[in-house]
Amino acid sequence: MGLIGGSFALDLKGINPEATMYGIDTSEDHLDKAIELGIIQEKAVFEDLAQADWVILAIPVDKMVEVLPRILDVIKDDAIVLDVGSTKEQICKSVENHPKRRNFMAAHPIAGTEFSGPTSAQRGLFIGKTNIICEVEKTASGFQQKALEFFDAIGMHIRYMDPKSHDKHIAYVSHLSHISSFMLGKTVIEKEKNERDIFDMAGSGFESTVRLAKSSPSMWTPIFKQNKDEVLQPLREYIDNLNRFKELLENEDFEAIYAEMQQTNRIKEILEGIHLKKMKL
């Protein structure tokens, strides 16, 4: 009943007004809040999954690999199960030989923010966002079609990828950003004991770079755990690049510093490409 699961429930209900959304959560408060906010209509427990038509699994990725096979154990033959995890290899592996593997679609909707919990869920969150689907060939075509119709109806852009490639690329464009942001926040908090100085001197640039440091440790620790090897690679490269920048600064090689920044300015066109893609949808 968090940002992603809650937002999917709102959109599913929006498209299928006659459907009932059932919520399962370890937190009773989150379930109450989800009912209050109209995200779900009913609370449910694990055993109720045997009656579900659609199951959206939006929980920390370490729990996914435990819970997903158990869900496939209990669901109906015509039920479809989707996950939304930020890692894909271990999740896919957890059900690779499951007799109901074909009822499952491995997905990663790139729609997370630094917020969590039911109050962060919102209708329309997925409009223009990318949904990365892994091992699509392992999902039965009837379920593929159902899921893709839903993703299309809520405005998502689909990209197919194998789980290994997903985990490798996402480490660069998402997981690394979170480490960079958390450690930046840490560096500033440690130094600036007098928070007044941070309040007054921090501009929008600081806010933007540390925004992700508000993210949930319960969600992110398991991601780093599952994607350890793929995360270590960009993290080492990032540290190397920072060390090189530091050495250029120590050696007062300002021409090289200028060149580093100028070459990286190309990110402008890349970010514009992202927006262009979204606008086309």
Add this chain to the structure above:
Amino acid sequence: MGLIGGSFALDLKGINPEATMYGIDTSEDHLDKAIELGIIQEKAVFEDLAQADWVILAIPVDKMVEVLPRILDVIKDDAIVLDVGSTKEQICKSVENHPKRRNFMAAHPIAGTEFSGPTSAQRGLFIGKTNIICEVEKTASGFQQKALEFFDAIGMHIRYMDPKSHDKHIAYVSHLSHISSFMLGKTVIEKEKNERDIFDMAGSGFESTVRLAKSSPSMWTPIFKQNKDEVLQPLREYIDNLNRFKELLENEDFEAIYAEMQQTNRIKEILEGIHLKKMKL
């Protein structure tokens, strides 16, 4: 005629509709654009400064230390000069013994973004933003009053600081964010040669953390040059923190990783404090 200088000109004109804004820029195109956009009414050259009532110096900080003393050389006795540089110690030092030191106010409006040039200038940019004023006691009280009335009228919050403290703190809450962002952009661009992967997989988190990597190298190289020693300190601490995080990951110490993130979550309250402060204005 960039973001800061242009925005000040728009606000000055807004408050004093009878005043004429004159622009000086090394780029003739920027001057033409500034006239077209109504930022200035007339182009001017250095010699015209002898007639100016107000001078706002918004140029790269390495040029400031050359140009500022020359401006004080030519201005009228009742003219006021403000700078907007992101470093303060060397700028203040460049005019410390100038006979017209009292006509100058050293300021740093914390209102920059990743954009530059006249098209980025906007009316109302400074509403709710902090303006750090250094060595206020060295500015004649009449000029202090004039400048503070203006800053108040355009919605700025004033903070007084000595130049050394300014340069030290701003290295943490601004300069470090820029390096972090540039090197993050570099790391991803180097690896993801196929930009399609960045377009499709990058979410709002990546955009937020690399936004500052769009910033102008011509503006930022001189800032890093002038504030080298103060920038190296947080940069070293940041690299140390990243190395520690990397080691925790290598050693699979996920409890410690959780704790690191949880402690840094305190940035939420700090950022809320920033917003609260802005809303009170």
